[in-house]
Amino acid sequence: MTFRRDPEGRRRAMLEVAAQEMITNGYAALTHRRVAELAQVPLGATTYYFESLDDLRTSALEVIVAQADEEIRQVAESIHACQGSPAGIAALFAAYLSDRAKIQAENLLYYAGVYQPELRPLAQRWVKGITEILSAYAAPEAAQATALYLDGVILHTLLHDRPIDEPALRMAIAALMSTSLEEKR
Amino acid sequence: MTFRRDPEGRRRAMLEVAAQEMITNGYAALTHRRVAELAQVPLGATTYYFESLDDLRTSALEVIVAQADEEIRQVAESIHACQGSPAGIAALFAAYLSDRAKIQAENLLYYAGVYQPELRPLAQRWVKGITEILSAYAAPEAAQATALYLDGVILHTLLHDRPIDEPALRMAIAALMSTSLEEKR
DNA sequence: TTTGTACTTGTACCGACGTACTAGTTCGTG
DNA sequence: CACGAACTAGTACGTCGGTACAAGTACAAA
Numbered sequence A, B: 001m002t003f004r005r006d007p008e009g010r011r012r013a014m015l016e017v018a019a020q021e022m023i024t025n026g027y028a029a030l031t032h033r034r035v036a037e038l039a040q041v042p043l044g045a046t047t048y049y050f051e052s053l054d055d056l057r058t059s060a061l062e063v064i065v066a067q068a069d070e071e072i073r074q075v076a077e078s079i080h081a082c083q084g085s086p087a088g089i090a091a092l093f094a095a096y097l098s099d100r101a102k103i104q105a106e107n108l109l110y111y112a113g114v115y116q117p118e119l120r121p122l123a124q125r126w127v128k129g130i131t132e133i134l135s136a137y138a139a140p141e142a143a144q145a146t147a148l149y150l151d152g153v154i155l156h157t158l159l160h161d162r163p164i165d166e167p168a169l170r171m172a173i174a175a176l177m178s179t180s181l182e183e184k185r
Numbered sequence C: 001t002t003t004g005t006a007c008t009t010g011t012a013c014c015g016a017c018g019t020a021c022t023a024g025t026t027c028g029t030g
Numbered sequence D: 001c002a003c004g005a006a007c008t009a010g011t012a013c014g015t016c017g018g019t020a021c022a023a024g025t026a027c028a029a030a
Helices: A007-025 A032-039 A043-049 A053-081 A086-097 A100-115 A117-134 A140-159 A166-177 B007-025 B032-039 B043-049 B053-081 B086-097 B100-115 B117-134 B140-159 B166-177
Strands: none
Touching: A007 A032, A007 A043, A007 A053, A007 A100, A032 A043, A032 A053, A053 A086, A053 A100, A053 A117, A086 A100, A086 A140, A086 A166, A100 A117, A100 A140, A100 B100, A100 B140, A117 A140, A117 B140, A140 A166, A140 B100, A140 B117, A140 B140, A140 B166, A166 B140, A166 B166, B007 B032, B007 B043, B007 B053, B007 B100, B032 B043, B032 B053, B053 B086, B053 B100, B053 B117, B086 B100, B086 B140, B086 B166, B100 B117, B100 B140, B117 B140, B140 B166
16 A cells, blocks of 8 residues: 555545546546556545545546646746747647646536536636736737637547647737727627 | 336337436436436336347437527527627527536536547537538637637636626627638738 | 554455346237 | 237336445654
8 A cells, every 4th residue: 555654645645536537437427436546555545535426526626627637837928938929829729638638628618607606616727817818918818818718729639639720829819909999889 | 107108108218218218317327227207208118118228328319419400590590680790699598508407418518529539429519500500700710719719618617606707708709700811820 | 572553364244236136017919 | 800019107116326334543742
């Protein structure tokens, strides 16, 4: 057994595999026994460290959110580095899309949020973060529209073998970023 | 018991409640017993009419897709009626967003598609349909970008109490529809 | 060294579930 | 009427899963 007499490590290990399991096999795939098996801890440990399966699930989602937050922070830096140019954003995002685990994690948060209103703040974080970053280079509505488009692209990527190509991304981002509500009134 | 000695009706009733149950409570909420209870048929009927729970699930998803197809057909008419004007599309879509059951059904198809590749064709149908409709009024890439944006808006709506307002929709749709790849090269 | 607290571990209970199955019922056809 | 196919309906079996729990172990403090 790993992490014997290392409460922090055990808890961490269980959260890690729980997050992984949900990302890979869906929200409902998580069971105490599966976590115990993957984290190589006895079944009892899963109930000792987490009040209920729901607690374990929620805690694991929070781990995912924390990782996503970190991701967003890095993205912010890169975007600022390219001064919010559509080409730069498109390139950055194209790279992001190639990591299926990452976008599947995002999707998991969304699914959880749809059916559990109390988890919505977690799910809203990604779009909110992207919107804020882009707001430095576009009108608030334009930034939000771009973030929503990117979310649509994520979904599309999850459902197709080939992602949207970079030129198309660049075109859409450029179009959305350069508009504002006033313009079209 | 309803629908006694009416095989078609029973089958239909079970599919209907199964679809409803999954839309309302998520993909994993479906059980034989729940369907039997909701459709007011004995447990045995659920296994007599469907080889397995998976069969029942998939068949119910197909019912949802059929309804969505019908929906898309109507949307196509409306869009053609307003000659693809962004304002018209925005108004139409704003109305669509107000029906939570409908967009939650779409979301269910997506979730199913993410974790079951064989169901992806079902999930891709909506975006594909919208893209095709819009292609009559914009470049293919622009039409697809618009469809992806609208998908992002759906997701956003599911996660927030207030939907994106119509002016914002109009702005984004107008911006996306009026571009093409060549333009930005 | 004693003791108490935190942690470990295996087992057991109980409900829910998918599915199989049997006995019965209905109804069209010969 | 007889018969068989289609359908009905209730029950039962085996499994899995959440959770409770008891007995044990390690370790820090007194």
